[in-house]
Amino acid sequence: MDRIDHGSGLAPVPRLPGDARREHDGAAPHPDASQRMLTNRIRNRQKHLARWARRTGITCYRLYERDIPDWPLIVDWYDGEAVAWAYRRKKDGTEEAHAAYLRAAREAIAAGLETTADAVILKERRPQKHVEGAQYERMAALNRTRVVMEYGLRFEVNLHDYLDTGLFLDHRETRRMVRERSAGRRLLNLFAYTGSFTVYARAGGAAATTTVDLSATYCRWAARNAGLNGFEPDPDHAIIQEDCLRFIEDATRARRTWDLIVCDPPTFSTSKRMTADSFAVERDHADLLRGCISLLAGGGELFFSTNARGFALADDAVPAPCTMRDITRQTTPEDFQGRPRPPHRCWSIRRPAGTTGEGHASAPGDVVDR
Numbered sequence: 351m352d353r354i355d356h357g358s359g360l361a362p363v364p365r366l367p368g369d370a371r372r373e374h375d376g377a378a379p380h381p382d383a384s385q386r387m388l389t390n391r392i393r394n395r396q397k398h399l400a401r402w403a404r405r406t407g408i409t410c411y412r413l414y415e416r417d418i419p420d421w422p423l424i425v426d427w428y429d430g431e432a433v434a435w436a437y438r439r440k441k442d443g444t445e446e447a448h449a450a451y452l453r454a455a456r457e458a459i460a461a462g463l464e465t466t467a468d469a470v471i472l473k474e475r476r477p478q479k480h481v482e483g484a485q486y487e488r489m490a491a492l493n494r495t496r497v498v499m500e501y502g503l504r505f506e507v508n509l510h511d512y513l514d515t516g517l518f519l520d521h522r523e524t525r526r527m528v529r530e531r532s533a534g535r536r537l538l539n540l541f542a543y544t545g546s547f548t549v550y551a552r553a554g555g556a557a558a559t560t561t562v563d564l565s566a567t568y569c570r571w572a573a574r575n576a577g578l579n580g581f582e583p584d585p586d587h588a589i590i591q592e593d594c595l596r597f598i599e600d601a602t603r604a605r606r607t608w609d610l611i612v613c614d615p616p617t618f619s620t621s622k623r624m625t626a627d628s629f630a631v632e633r634d635h636a637d638l639l640r641g642c643i644s645l646l647a648g649g650g651e652l653f654f655s656t657n658a659r660g661f662a663l664a665d666d667a668v669p670a671p672c673t674m675r676d677i678t679r680q681t682t683p684e685d686f687q688g689r690p691r692p693p694h695r696c697w698s699i700r701r702p703a704g705t706t707g708e709g710h711a712s713a714p715g716d717v718v719d720r
């Protein structure tokens with residue numbers, strides 16, 4: 351997916367019965383021209399990207415994103431399997447028509463990848479209300495996990511059980527940037543999910559890391575990802591299950607600082623574990639950013655990212671003397687390029703060396719390249 355916007359949900363598509371025509375006459379179905387277009391598109395992308403992926407040492411990437419209007423799908427490749435997220439089409443007025451579209455999509459993708467339909471894990475995008483925890487809930491319990499590679503690092507993914515797989519592919523380059531900047535530095539990874547930024551920071555020689563997420567499931571997953579890369583539990587590399595907003599408040603009071611901060615919050619979240627009733631990035635990002643900035647050491651850098659559609663950064667979100675640069679172009683990976691809109695927006699916010707978080711809250715920031 352376009353990193354699933356957490357305002358919408360997905361539902362797993364159950365195993366589909368055999369193609370109606372096949373059931374009817376026992377013969378293999380004849381793909382129509384439109385289905386062949388999808389197959390060809392997937393085949394060509396796979397041919398091109400597989401070469402690129404081998405060269406760059408990655409085993410999972412975005413194959414297809416609503417490239418053909420009649421096939422509103424997102425398809426990601428995970429080293430031998432594909433995850434396809436299907437959007438509903440208006441023209442499929444009945445459940446039968448919709449089911450036929452899903453079946454045809456799965457067949458076309460499998461044909462393009464020269465694999466079986468079983469290797470295409472289809473999830474269906476459905477409208478979802480903002481209810482507690484819904485965006486992170488488990489959809490199945492197959493517990494079938496596997497390990498994928500990215501730039502020499504290993505990550506556990508679960509292609510079946512959740513809305514997301516455990517690794518957001520659109521932040522591959524952001525993770526690489528974090529690794530490049532981590533030597534000897536302290537990283538704070540907020541809304542850390544499965545801790546992939548932390549793994550990169552430790553691989554880059556971070557002196558210490560603090561990984562914070564509200565979910566116990568994801569904190570345990572982050573620990574497993576660290577272990578997969580040879581990083582043992584270590585008091586200098588804490589994984590903390592907590593509300594990030596509360597963590598920021600407590601850390602600010604304790605006058606703690608970090609050299610690198612990653613803050614990639616969900617579009618919306620709500621949970622009984624949170625101090626506030628809910629978090630909405632559009633509404634709350636300015637407070638969140640000011641909080642992060644108060645934890646940024648002199649000479650430090652904060653990566654702030656969102657994939658909320660139509661997101662507009664508040665003018666007063668970055669107080670002086672910090673500076674801000676939109677780095678979305680640099681953080682958009684090759685397999686996500688050439689689309690009408692980037693998969694996320696990302697900013698680098700820097701605090702000049704020799705300054706601290708105190709006393710800067712009211713001055714407007716020096717905004718570069720917005």
Ligand SMILES: C[S@@+](CC[C@H](N)C(=O)[O-])C[C@H]1O[C@@H](n2cnc3c(N)ncnc32)[C@H](O)[C@@H]1O
Pocket residue numbers: 486517518521540541542543544545546547562563564565568592593594595614615616617619620624629
């Ligand atoms: C968009 S994902 C973050 C993706 C992550 N930065 C990455 O690139 O892998 C959102 C994460 O925020 C967590 N989360 C949501 N609300 C939270 C809160 N108030 N405090 C801490 N974590 C929260 C969720 O459990 C989820 O893991």
